[in-house]
Amino acid sequence: MRSLYKFGLSVLLALGSAAALAGYAFNFPDPVTPIAHETLHMHNLVMVVILVLFFLVFGVLIYSFRTHRKAAGYKAATYSGPKNRKQWLWVLSPFLLLAFIDYVVFGIPAYHAVVMYEDTKTDAELVVKVTGSQWLWHYEFPAEGISYTSRLTTPRDQIDSGAAKGEHYLLEVDNPLVLPVGKKVRFITTSNDVIHSWWVPAFGVKRDAVPGFLREFWATVEKTGTYRGQCSELCGKEHGFMPVVVNVVSQEEFARWVASKKTPAAPVAAAAPAAKAVLAAAQ
Ligand SMILES: [Cu+2]
Numbered sequence: 001m002r003s004l005y006k007f008g009l010s011v012l013l014a015l016g017s018a019a020a021l022a023g024y025a026f027n028f029p030d031p032v033t034p035i036a037h038e039t040l041h042m043h044n045l046v047m048v049v050i051l052v053l054f055f056l057v058f059g060v061l062i063y064s065f066r067t068h069r070k071a072a073g074y075k076a077a078t079y080s081g082p083k084n085r086k087q088w089l090w091v092l093s094p095f096l097l098l099a100f101i102d103y104v105v106f107g108i109p110a111y112h113a114v115v116m117y118e119d120t121k122t123d124a125e126l127v128v129k130v131t132g133s134q135w136l137w138h139y140e141f142p143a144e145g146i147s148y149t150s151r152l153t154t155p156r157d158q159i160d161s162g163a164a165k166g167e168h169y170l171l172e173v174d175n176p177l178v179l180p181v182g183k184k185v186r187f188i189t190t191s192n193d194v195i196h197s198w199w200v201p202a203f204g205v206k207r208d209a210v211p212g213f214l215r216e217f218w219a220t221v222e223k224t225g226t227y228r229g230q231c232s233e234l235c236g237k238e239h240g241f242m243p244v245v246v247n248v249v250s251q252e253e254f255a256r257w258v259a260s261k262k263t264p265a266a267p268v269a270a271a272a273p274a275a276k277a278v279l280a281a282a283q
């Protein structure tokens with residue numbers, strides 16, 4: 001009895017410490033896109049149903065073991081296989097219940113979620129092409145004519161343990177992807193070399209970047225902020241050193257960013273009137 005008590009106490013302690021860690025270790029990150037909300041909803045639904053089934057099945061099992069044990073004087077039945085209607089009902093009902101849960105309780109919302117994930121084209125207001133390379137990301141806004149690379153900025157010192165690790169260790173880049181809040185963004189992914197995978201947990205999206213293929217996903221981010229993720233497909237020796245950082249900003253700020261990204265071409269345009277003036281003065 002004493003050992004049972006100790007076992008119970010240790011289970012409680014383990015659960016307690018798990019709850020304490022839940023803040024950052026076990027929970028989903030706060031969902032900020034419709035897909036992330038849907039994924040979390042599916043997860044919670046499945047988790048609750050599974051927990052109910054778990055306790056129900058194990059409850060019946062443990063109760064049956066205890067009540068029908070030989071030591072308590074229970075005499076075992078000698079039949080094998082279902083013989084009458086009532087016994088067939090006991091055989092078939094768990095099967096039917098599980099089929100109902102799988103195909104209806106989980107199936108319908110899962111179908112809804114998958115159809116939603118794949119709907120990359122309806123109302124997309126912005127297209128971003130994401131190309132994975134060993135070991136950086138390349139972002140392109142085809143309509144806006146913007147194209148740049150995004151590389152890890154964590155100093156080598158921190159990686160080699162020569163310096164203390166920073167707050168965003170291995171999750172910081174030179175040029176983050178910038179997106180406007182509340183706009184449906186259609187992403188197209190591909191790769192230059194091996195398979196990478198673009199993943200931002202708070203967006204609830206992760207799609208492999210496969211060389212030679214274009215794959216799609218979408219996100220409408222509901223909250224401004226900085227979101228971090230990683231390449232999630234083992235892609236070589238620096239797989240752990242190609243993080244994803246997304247700055248989600250207001251639409252005005254995004255417009256300013258787009259304009260500033262285009263400025264490298266501006267001096268050429270600005271030079272044209274100056275050149276004309278020089279030519280005019282020379283005449
Ligand atoms: Cu990669």
